[in-house]
Amino acid sequence: MSDWEPKIVSFLCNWCSYGAADLAGVGRMQYPSNIRVIRIPCTGRMDPKFALTALREGADAVWVSG
Amino acid sequence: MTLVKIDKKNWAEGLTAAADAYRLYGPVKEKDYHQFKALEKGEMPDFDMVNTRLSPKALLFPQSEEMLEFSLDESRDDHHIMKAVATDDTPRAVVGIRPCDAKSTLLVKLNFDTPDVKDPYWLNAYHATTFIGMACDTPLSTCFCTTAGCGPYHEEGLDMLVMDQGDAYLAKLLTDKGKAFAAAAGWSETADDPAVFDAGRKAAEGRIVSTVKTDNLADTDLLELHGAPFWDDIAFSCINCGTCTFSCPTCWCFDIQDEVHGKSGVRMKNWDSCMFPIFTVHTTGHNPRDTKTQRVRQRFMHKLKYFVDKYEAGIMCVGCGRCVRQCPVNIDIRRLCEQMNSFKPADACAAQG
Amino acid sequence: MELMGVEPDRLHFSWISSAESTKFVNVVKEVTEKVKAIGPNNHFIKDTAKVA
């Protein structure tokens, strides 16, 4: 358990959080490497199916950010 | 044919003894319904039922069955090679199958065991299984086995037929498989009173109140029947669920799916249903059975006409009544069979004119 | 999801403007901490098909 690291599938809106992630990268900011980013064109593209599929395939959590 | 008398006191003991040589299956009550299940050690089949909710076809033809497995891991020598999944074909016995369900096995066998094609999964399971029937003394008002080529004491498809005589069971050993099972159970007290079976059969048959007529089906012209005017009316209420096909002991359609998880995968077969719109969808997107009426017609034409013509073994139905009881919208195969059987092509012309 | 027995902290929603990189970093940290606290997803994973 001690070396377990969660895998968090992150659905990020192209115009908002994805931009913020980009900016964070440009700014060389440090953040945990547990997230796996999937860019979606808008949070409206999000679907319960996506969240379930992520969990079914082994994600430990899902994060949706607009 | 040998008759054996089994004192009910020796019944559990015999089954426990047989369990050493056979994997036993039998009806067990789960939640509100009876279901055929593998019996745990010492567990007895429960005969306090008319019949199980779903048919025992799943014992030979599971709803989901893994056929082949493969690996996509290219570092392995055997990647992308389909390999048969190990199956357990050691002897097993189904205790308490109803004669209607046993007969249905033979109808399904016509499909899985043809001169050209033999389904190894089904046949291996079939050959490994001994069928121990329990005669049916309390049929439901929806049972119509006697006119569907079967009956409450019907012996076709069984290896042993057991009837309940109150404090004892009387068993008819019909095949070598049946004899072997009786020997394994240690039931050897012979009896010689075949008239008891006859009397039981007559009494049980007298309790069947529901009938179908099938005498004209074979002679009716196929295309005329296909174009009969009543299909829209019958199909209207259908909601295209698969309840009838999944509960039917003679429905045998399946679909093959590959499922991959990471780098390992299996090829499995799952029950399919002609009631589902995607049952016949082509790769092009075209669906030859695009409407509900076409699908409902297919199901009943298959059971009551195509099968009759192709195999000359009667209708593809044993009269268990499950679909009648479980259809959520009350589509009744008895009523439909009546309509198909009494159909005169002239009616069609009149309707069109 | 919560009704079915999935921990509420397995699903997070947030709203971050493209200019808010600091908030982004903070939220990532917070989400990660929360998921670490509830431990791995044991239920909602499909490995190989189970056949009945």
Added chain:
Amino acid sequence: MLGYTEKIKEIAGRLLKECTVDMVIGFRKGTMPMMNEPCFATTPEAVDTLWWDSNCGINLANYLTNRKEKVAVIAKGCDSRNIVTHIIENKIKRDQVYIVGVPCTGMIDKRKITGMVKGEIIAVSETEDTIKIKTADAETLFDKTEVLQQNCALCIHRNPVIFDEMVADAVQEQTDVDRYADIQKIETMGTEEKWQFFDDLLSPCIRCYACRNACPLCYCPTCFVDEAKPQWMGKGQDPLDVRTFHFLRAYHCAGRCTDCGACERACPVGINMRLLTRKLEMDCQEQFGWEAGLSLDQRPAMDVYQANDPEAFIK
């Protein structure tokens, strides 16, 4: 509701004779006790088979989508709310459907009754408040309220919300029912316990999709369970696949479900999948004050944004 049959026949006969509609959708008497079959009539003569009693639990709104002709439909309170949803979702036009409203006092629960008596039920008859069950060796009399489907016992919209004609005067609506007691009970369980509860609930499922198909809300040309690219879930009997199906099906009904009970009634193995849909119904009620299918003029909670929508879950 016993007098309804004659009135329904009369209305249906008139509508067909006057060519107000091309088709009347109703029920005919089933071949089994406690079963009626949805049917249609296109000629004044055919209306004689129409029938109404406490076994008309199937939702007739299910038979309306994609119809081209002008249809009349016999609608209970729940059916009428689903027709409203169909109209809002453009599955049928308001002027294409003639709604014959039925004030409903609830449908009886076949499964519950079967469990309450011993032996096979041979005949069932009813009066306004009682149900008489006949088996081979006994007759049992029940109060109708004892044997209602759960959704009918909890129903607070018995009268049609939209209609062109009513077969009788409106019935008294039930007040003071605690619609969500069972859901709230599940909510108090721990995570593991909840998971177990649903595993157990869904374990008999055979994936015949009767629940989906009996539901008037499920009209997608290709259902997500049938989609192959991507395939959202396996087709087999894996418990997780079964759960995924039920979960997503319920989600598609969020803010649309009227708790007509057709799914549960149609299920051949008696799963109470309404626990899932009602949870969402409860949430819609609590968070947006929304109940599905009550008005043609209001957009559903799930398709509008309002400034006061709850957003506490968003960081």
